[in-house]
Amino acid sequence: xxxLEQSPQFLSIQEGENLTVxxxxxxxxxxxxxxxxxxxxxxxxxxxxxxxxxxKKLKRLTxxxxxxxxxxxxxxxxxxxxDTGLYLCAGARDYKLSFGAGTTVxxxx
Amino acid sequence: xxxITQSPRYKITETGRQVTLMCHxxxxxxxxxxxxxxxxxxxRLIYYSAAADITDKGEVPDGYVVSRSKTENFPLxxxxxxxxxxxxxxxxxxxxxxxxxxxxxxxxxxxx
Numbered sequence: 001x002x003x004l005e006q007s008p009q010f011l012s013i014q015e016g017e018n019l020t021v022x023x024x025x026x027x028x029x030x031x032x033x034x035x036x037x038x039x040x041x042x043x044x045x046x047x048x049x050x051x052x053x054x055x056k057k058l059k060r061l062t063x064x065x066x067x068x069x070x071x072x073x074x075x076x077x078x079x080x081x082x083d084t085g086l087y088l089c090a091g092a093r094d095y096k097l098s099f100g101a102g103t104t105v106x107x108x109x
Numbered sequence: 110x111x112x113i114t115q116s117p118r119y120k121i122t123e124t125g126r127q128v129t130l131m132c133h134x135x136x137x138x139x140x141x142x143x144x145x146x147x148x149x150x151x152x153r154l155i156y157y158s159a160a161a162d163i164t165d166k167g168e169v170p171d172g173y174v175v176s177r178s179k180t181e182n183f184p185l186x187x188x189x190x191x192x193x194x195x196x197x198x199x200x201x202x203x204x205x206x207x208x209x210x211x212x213x214x215x216x217x218x219x220x221x
Contacts, residue, residue: 002150002153006151009149031207033209040214041215042212042215045209045210050207088151088152090210092207095140095165095206096154096167096206097154097157097201097203097206098154098167098168099144099151099153099154100151101150101151102152
């Protein structure tokens, strides 16, 4: 059982639609990071959230850290084909960085 | 070149053989991590290291050994490879466990 549960596992939407990916845990984290991974490459950081209730925006991407620092969400507005990829959340706790299973997002043109 | 590099990129080995995956970073980051990535499981932490000569187990350490005699190197050894260890292995480094982790390009290991 993984420390972080991501949902949904797969998401396929049409260009221009919105989507939300969830990352949940029963554990409290010092910080929560979101990564994006392309095929054949390592994950690359999108954002780090540290404070409970924190909201960060990165162009069309909005990241939220839950008040209790146990969960997070990633919302993409008006998705584009370039947003296609594997999205991973990662929680920092006890000097370790643990990842969720990931959400594969496909945006159809 | 600056960054984090893994070698080899691809490896095929036989069951029961010992194999070592190499990881080298040029930033002098304190923290280094080894993950394996399998379909449906995302990235699972095998071992991590907070500094040279300090290592600790992650979620799935069985069958693996690590060492860190120098800050920049963090090799991962499979003592006696099994088919269940067929996976893509990623090494990462960071200044701390709270900051951005930088990943290598991965090693695709197949155990036959």
